[in-house]
Amino acid sequence: MFASDAWAPYQPGAGRPWDLALAAHLLRRAGFGANWSQLRQALADGPQAAVDRLLAPPADLESFERRASALEAPSEISESAGAGECAQLWLYRMRETPWPLLEKMTLFWHNYFAVAAERVGKACLMAQHLRLLRRNALGRFDAMLRDISRDPATLIALDARSTLKAKPPEAFAAALLDLYTLGPGLSSASDVREAARAFTGWSVLRDEFHYRESEHDAGAKSGDEVVATVLKNPATARRVVRRLYAWLVSETESPDDALIAPLAESFAKDYDIAKLTGVMLRSNRFFSAASYRQRVKSPVEYALSIATALDAPVAPATLYGQLARLGQRLLDPPTKEGWAGGRRWLNRYTIVGRSNLAAALLAAAKPEKQERVPELLLQNEIKQELTPYALVTLPEFHLS
Amino acid sequence: MMPLTRRTLLMAPAAGWLMQAAQAAVDHPDPYGTVLVVLQLAGGNDGLNTVVPYQDDQYARARSTLRLGAGQVLKIGAGLGFHPELRGFARLLQAGRLAVLQGVGYPHMHRDHNIGMRNWQTASPIAAGQTGWLGRAADRASDPGSGNVPAVFVGEIAQPLSIRARQVVVPAIAAAEDWTLAASAAVPDAGRANPLANFAARTSTAAFADACRLDAVLHSSGPRLYPQFPLAQSFQTVARLMRAEMGIRIFLVELGGPSPGGFDNHSNQAGNHAAILRELSESVAAFCDDLAQDRLLDRMLLMTYSEFGRQLTENGRHGTGHGAAAPVFLAGGKVKGGLVGAHPGLSDLDDDAPKPHTDFRAVYATALDRWLGMPSRPILGQDFQPLDVLG
Numbered sequence: 001m002f003a004s005d006a007w008a009p010y011q012p013g014a015g016r017p018w019d020l021a022l023a024a025h026l027l028r029r030a031g032f033g034a035n036w037s038q039l040r041q042a043l044a045d046g047p048q049a050a051v052d053r054l055l056a057p058p059a060d061l062e063s064f065e066r067r068a069s070a071l072e073a074p075s076e077i078s079e080s081a082g083a084g085e086c087a088q089l090w091l092y093r094m095r096e097t098p099w100p101l102l103e104k105m106t107l108f109w110h111n112y113f114a115v116a117a118e119r120v121g122k123a124c125l126m127a128q129h130l131r132l133l134r135r136n137a138l139g140r141f142d143a144m145l146r147d148i149s150r151d152p153a154t155l156i157a158l159d160a161r162s163t164l165k166a167k168p169p170e171a172f173a174a175a176l177l178d179l180y181t182l183g184p185g186l187s188s189a190s191d192v193r194e195a196a197r198a199f200t201g202w203s204v205l206r207d208e209f210h211y212r213e214s215e216h217d218a219g220a221k222s223g224d225e226v227v228a229t230v231l232k233n234p235a236t237a238r239r240v241v242r243r244l245y246a247w248l249v250s251e252t253e254s255p256d257d258a259l260i261a262p263l264a265e266s267f268a269k270d271y272d273i274a275k276l277t278g279v280m281l282r283s284n285r286f287f288s289a290a291s292y293r294q295r296v297k298s299p300v301e302y303a304l305s306i307a308t309a310l311d312a313p314v315a316p317a318t319l320y321g322q323l324a325r326l327g328q329r330l331l332d333p334p335t336k337e338g339w340a341g342g343r344r345w346l347n348r349y350t351i352v353g354r355s356n357l358a359a360a361l362l363a364a365a366k367p368e369k370q371e372r373v374p375e376l377l378l379q380n381e382i383k384q385e386l387t388p389y390a391l392v393t394l395p396e397f398h399l400s
Numbered sequence: 401m402m403p404l405t406r407r408t409l410l411m412a413p414a415a416g417w418l419m420q421a422a423q424a425a426v427d428h429p430d431p432y433g434t435v436l437v438v439l440q441l442a443g444g445n446d447g448l449n450t451v452v453p454y455q456d457d458q459y460a461r462a463r464s465t466l467r468l469g470a471g472q473v474l475k476i477g478a479g480l481g482f483h484p485e486l487r488g489f490a491r492l493l494q495a496g497r498l499a500v501l502q503g504v505g506y507p508h509m510h511r512d513h514n515i516g517m518r519n520w521q522t523a524s525p526i527a528a529g530q531t532g533w534l535g536r537a538a539d540r541a542s543d544p545g546s547g548n549v550p551a552v553f554v555g556e557i558a559q560p561l562s563i564r565a566r567q568v569v570v571p572a573i574a575a576a577e578d579w580t581l582a583a584s585a586a587v588p589d590a591g592r593a594n595p596l597a598n599f600a601a602r603t604s605t606a607a608f609a610d611a612c613r614l615d616a617v618l619h620s621s622g623p624r625l626y627p628q629f630p631l632a633q634s635f636q637t638v639a640r641l642m643r644a645e646m647g648i649r650i651f652l653v654e655l656g657g658p659s660p661g662g663f664d665n666h667s668n669q670a671g672n673h674a675a676i677l678r679e680l681s682e683s684v685a686a687f688c689d690d691l692a693q694d695r696l697l698d699r700m701l702l703m704t705y706s707e708f709g710r711q712l713t714e715n716g717r718h719g720t721g722h723g724a725a726a727p728v729f730l731a732g733g734k735v736k737g738g739l740v741g742a743h744p745g746l747s748d749l750d751d752d753a754p755k756p757h758t759d760f761r762a763v764y765a766t767a768l769d770r771w772l773g774m775p776s777r778p779i780l781g782q783d784f785q786p787l788d789v790l791g
Contacts, residue, residue, distance in 0.1 A: 252596055293594055327569030335530040340544075340567040346600055347547045348646065349571040351607035352579055359582045386586075393585040395592070395600035 003259050006285040010047050018047055022287055028400045029248055029295070030054045030281055031100025033305030051281045055138075055274060059098035068093050074124055083117030083126040087330035088316035090130060091323075094304055095314050105137035105277065106130070107300070108247045110331070113148060113180065114338035117331045119157040125207060126331055129153035141240060141271035142231050145180065149227055150209040155202065158336075162203045165217050168196035173226075175336060181230040183239040198226045237268035241276065248280045250294035251342050259285075295400040296345045299326035302354055303361065305400075306392055310365035322360075326353050346398055358392045433649065436767050437638055437702045438534060439631075440560055440654040441680070442517065442661025446673060447709035447726030447754065450486070451500055451743065455479040458746040462713040466669055466720070476500075478739055485678040488685025489729070496737035497688060497697070499730040499789050503744040504763060505756030509708050511722040513660045516707035521562040523761055523780050533764055534650050535565035536779045537772070541649060542568050547603030551650035552641065554634045563652045575633070576618060576640040581611045614644040624693075626686045629679040631655045635687035642696055649772055655680055656706075663706060667717040680704075688731055698733035701771045701790070703763065711752040723753030728763055734771075734791050762787055 012018035023042040027034035031054070034042070042050040072089050094103045110133055117126045132151055136144035148154050155161060160169035173196035177187040187195075201216030202209070202223055216222075221229075230236055241264045245255055267276050280286055297305065300323055307314045320330065327350060333339050391397065452468045453459045456479070460467050473481025474490040482490050492498035506525045510516045519525040523533035531539075538551035544567065552571045553559045559572040573579060587608055588601040617640050624639070626632040634653040641648055655676065656662035662676050684702065691697040709726030725744050744754035765784035768776035777783055 294596060296596070296600070325572060334564055335566050337566070343544045343547075343596075343599060344567050344569060346603050347542075347549050347569055348603060348607040348610050349549045349552075349579060350569050351547075351604050352581055352611045353571075355585050356582045389583055390586045393604070395588050395597050395604050398600045398604075399594075399596055 003262050006259055007262060007279055007283045009282045010284045010287040012047065016287060018043070021292075022047070023050065025287070025292055026050060026054070026281065027100075028297075028301070028305065029104075029286075029291075031104055031308075032094055032301060033308040035309055035311050047287065048282060051278060054101045054281065055278055057099050061099055064096070064098050068096075072127060074127070079123050083120070083123045083331045084320060086117075086123055086127045086130060087332075088320045090330060091300070091314065091316040091319055094300065095307060095316075101277070102134065102137055105273070106134045108244065109133040109137055109144070111333065111338040111341075112243060113154065114333040114336050115151075115153050115157045116333055120153045121156070122153075122207065125153040125156065130331070136273075138274040138277065141267075141273055143271075144273075145227055145231065146224070148180070149176070149199075149223055150202070152204040152207055152209055155204050155209070160199065160202065163200050164215050165200050168193065168200050168217070169202070170196045172196070172199060176226070177230065179336060181236040181239065182233055183235055186235055194220070195226045197221075199223045231271070234264065234268055237271070238264040241267055244276060244280065246295075248277065249286055249291045251296070252294045253290070293396060293399040296342055297398055297400045298339070298341060298345055299323040299328040299350075299354070299357075300330065301400060302326075302398065303357055305397075306358055306361045310361070312361060312365040314361075322353075322357050326350050326357070351398075354398065355393045359389060362388055362392070433699075433773065434771050435642060435649060435651065435700045436772055437635075437651045437653065437700060438562065438767075439684075439702060439704045440521075440562065440652065440656070441663050441704055441706035442654065442656030442659060443663030443665070443706070444513070444516070444661070444708045444710060444722055445663045445706040445726055446665065446669065446720055447723075448712060449669075449673060450483050450677065451476075451502065451727045452481045452483060453479060453743055453746065454481050456746055459712070462746075464714055465718050466714055476739065478743070480739070480743060483674070483677050485674045486681045488681035492685060492688060492731055493737060497731055497733060497735055498737055499735045500739050501728040501730065501758060501763060501787070501789065502739065502741040503725045503754065503757040504728045504760050505708070505725040506759055506761070507756070509724040509753075509756065511708055511724070513664065513707060513722075516722075517659065518561060520705050520707055520760060521560060523764055530564075531566050532560070532562035532564045533779055534563040534652060535561075535568070535570065537650060537768060537774055538563070538565045538570060539567045540774060540779065541772075545599060547599070547606060548647055550648065551652070552648050553652045554637045554641075555652075555654045556630065557654060557658050560652060560654060563650070573637070576614060576637045579611060579641070580615045580618065581608065584608075584612075610644065610646045614640065614646070617643045624690050626690070627682050629683050631679050632683035632686050635683055636690070639687060639690050639696070642691070642700070643694065655683075665710075666715065666719040666721065669719045684729075684731055692733070700732050701735065701767060702729070702731040703767055704729045705760065709754060712746060712749060712754070713752050721752075724750055725754040725756035728760070730763075730789060736789050736791050740787065740789055758787070759784060766790065 020039060020043060023039050024034060027038060027042060045053060097103050115129055120126055129151055132147050136147060155172065158172040158175050160172040163169045170192060173192050177192060177195060178184045197217045197220035200220065201212045203212060204210065238260060241260050263276060263279060285291060303319060303323065323330065327345060328339060448459065449466060449468060452473045454468060454470050454473050468483065472484050474484060474486060475481045476493060489498055510519055521532045522529045534551055541550035542548045549571060550568065551563055552573065553563050554573055556574050563570050585608055587605050590601060592598045592601055626636045638651045638653065665672050688697055691700055705728060706726060708723055710720035710723040715721050741758055744757065748755060761780050762784040764780060765776040766786040766789060768774045768779055770786050770790050
């Protein structure tokens with residue numbers, strides 16, 4: 001497939017008709033799965049209109065936002081309960097939101113910046129960090145990166161709580177270059193030292209970003225200049241596009257540069273994340289076999305795909321603990337690189353844990369809802385009648 | 401692999417499947433290699449009242465109320481005695497199944513609980529890394545496409561950093577029941593066109609077979625005597641997972657709970673220390689006795705660690721302050737039993753605490769290179785000479 005064909009909008013045809021399986025594929029990747037009525041809606045809309053609806057849902061987003069933010073108000077978050085409570089409120093959002101793509105992209109950026117509550121130590125700063133990710137999740141990457149460089153949680157997690165002329169934040173600079181923008185192996189040790197000097201004087205004071213002019217290394221650039229420089233480097237756009245490709249399209253293959261180049265060139269011009277996301281979701285590539293069931297569901301995707309299909313509410317506190325045992329403690333990725341994911345989500349323990357989680361979610365749903373599961377999942381792949389439990393423990397159901 | 405198909409599962413009653421699974425475990429005794437069980441002792445164990453230099457006058461003078469005398473300790477030679485509650489350890493030592501590595505630590509040991517523990521957990525006393533040494537071993541032991549589980553944490557607290565991996569999802573379980581299936585699942589057919597689906601199918605088959613063998617172990621084992629201590633229950637879980645032959649090479653268990661930990665005795669140490677050492681000794685002894693019944697003891701090596709020992713001089717509140725070097729215990733069927741290395745001298749102290757003469761990473765290297773057969777250098781970041789403590 002030439003790159004231009006790959007990224008051209010998918011038009012259903014005899015070779016690749018728009019059917020339930022593809023509609024379900026879209027709703028898995030651009031959200032947390034679907035119930036029967038959402039699937040029928042997408043099927044009736046056709047692929048392009050279905051993507052329009054995902055990018056800009058015709059729903060009352062404001063009233064949901066008011067409800068969710070009221071729960072997340074700083075006065076409602078207790079420091080003693082820790083960031084776990086923020087994560088649980090996030091699970092509530094993921095399950096209840098009228099705009100699943102926004103939460104799915106927030107999860108993508110959480111894994112991208114991989115700030116861990118354990119290193120930050122304060123729940124209110126994690127809540128603020130999460131709001132930053134959500135605010136920018138479908139916005140502009142350049143704006144997000146500037147916000148991230150001033151984000152108290154990010155600075156603390158990367159040992160830059162208090163930077164001095166004599167103590168430049170090298171871990172922060174290394175993460176900015178190697179993880180957040182250019183990618184590993186593209187900057188030298190002296191690049192990192194130079195960048196670190198530019199961020200001297202940046203610090204966190206009373207939970208807020210604070211710039212101390214007197215501690216800024218006068219001979220160095222400013223932090224904003226470093227951010228602007230890495231944003232001009234084409235490697236940055238390529239890295240984000242590749243990461244988003246693995247998130248939305250496929251994680252089983254490393255795409256050719258030729259496939260990535262057109263998207264990266266366009267993305268570098270405006271850093272418009274929603275536009276990039278739209279191009280990927282609408283594309284021939286996305287609706288081809290190169291993408292179909294070429295991702296492993298993370299624990300949260302696995303659990304919510306069942307709850308969504310059943311129209312079942314989830315108990316966020318319980319679910320948070322269950323997901324942690326399956327390797328995904330939300331807001332606490334294991335390392336600065338985020339979760340390894342992919343095949344690593346599935347092992348001889350997690351398969352058992354996922355099956356038990358599925359059994360618990362099914363038991364909590366109404367029987368008449370359970371009966372609907374088989375018809376809306378795996379329609380074209382499984383020809384035989386299976387119980388809902390047998391269905392959600394099938395190998396394919398662990399894949400997205 | 402287990403001769404299970406969707407057909408046999410759907411046709412046979414669940415009990416038949418379990419028996420088949422149990423039979424499979426018997427047919428393949430010992431298909432897996434050696435097992436390392438690491439025991440974290442949180443709080444900083446008082447090495448001087450664990451392996452007691454009861455003949456040393458300096459010890460007796462400095463420990464005005466906590467000292468253990470010749471009439472109390474369990475003598476183990478070289479002028480040393482075990483704390484009187486370490487009866488199980490004394491028995492294991494006599495049987496040649498326990499080694500006492502003395503004076504273990506690292507230069508300028510950190511005396512803060514969190515930093516000290518982090519140093520032992522990451523095996524990086526200079527710049528603490530993001531992963532634990534056992535987690536790094538797990539990452540190296542498991543290919544991403546294998547679905548194998550090389551390491552497990554058994555306990556009630558949050559998973560300690562020692563076993564945090566970059567790649568592998570390391571299970572944290574409280575009991576063996578956490579690894580069994582609430583409802584039996586269909587074993588998938590093989591032969592899918594999509595390699596990723598094939599991987600999920602293979603892993604599911606292996607996982608369901610593991611869960612069934614474990615279930616069979618839980619139902620078939622005769623009475624095995626473990627005391628009621630939480631640590632003993634953790635060891636029983638480890639023994640069950642070993643019997644189910646799930647290919648796990650590394651187990652982490654813990655005593656002392658979350659930081660600062662039950663070994664941290666700044667006041668009224670005598671009673672607390674005695675109680676926790678009793679839990680330690682009786683639990684380890686029960687575990688070794690259990691494994692010895694099925695000849696599993698020869699496959700198992702147990703190793704303890706604590707973030708630091710304690711100061712020599714009592715603090716005036718019947719307790720002790722944070723110290724430095726302390727003994728590490730090894731137990732198992734292949735251990736060269738006995739005392740290893742000299743007891744750190746009490747006349748040459750570092751801020752009132754015994755100085756280490758053996759680097760803890762040499763002990764880790766021994767476990768990795770000589771026991772698990774995993775090259776230690778990439779896991780520890782540099783070479784350490786393994787100790788000659790395994791037979």
